[in-house]
Amino acid sequence: LAHIESGQTKWGWKEPNTLVLLPYLMAALPQLQYIHVLRDGRDMAYSQNKNQLRLWGNCVLGRPVDINCPQDALDYWCETHRRLLSVMDQHGHRILLIRLESCIDSTSETITRVIDFLDVKHHGSLETLSQVVSKPPSLRRYRENPRLALSQDQAELFEKLGYQAD
16 A cells, blocks of 8 residues: 555545554555544444444453443444544544435535545536435434433534534
8 A cells, every 4th residue: 555656546445444543544654545434323332233343342442342232332433433533633634524424415515525535536427426325224223222321522522523412
């Protein structure tokens, strides 16, 4: 990756674990642009996919975690996103944060943000690109589950990330 020159074809990968390694990647790869699609942490707390919590939970939270505990999953989400904001303080111009809910609710505007961020030319219609985006059936699943407790710090983090901490 370090040998890719500026101006070459852009490419990417979808790897959720990148978030844990992001500070190191940003430091090692000065041309790296990172797009982080986040989803409401309460939705993630009720996800059946426990891979990140299982792999990184103990390390990130500094304590044992129960991968079947939604509160532990929420705590993990909050801590990783606190760390993301810290990396953004240093490399903000190279990081684009997009909420999944915005991809669904404002698809064309979100696609335009990505195109502008990457400084790429797009000659097709936004409408055509927008048709690729579909709403996952599990979106806002947290509303159908027991309410999770947010600490004051977590509530402030939610607000910073564009979510209502209700």
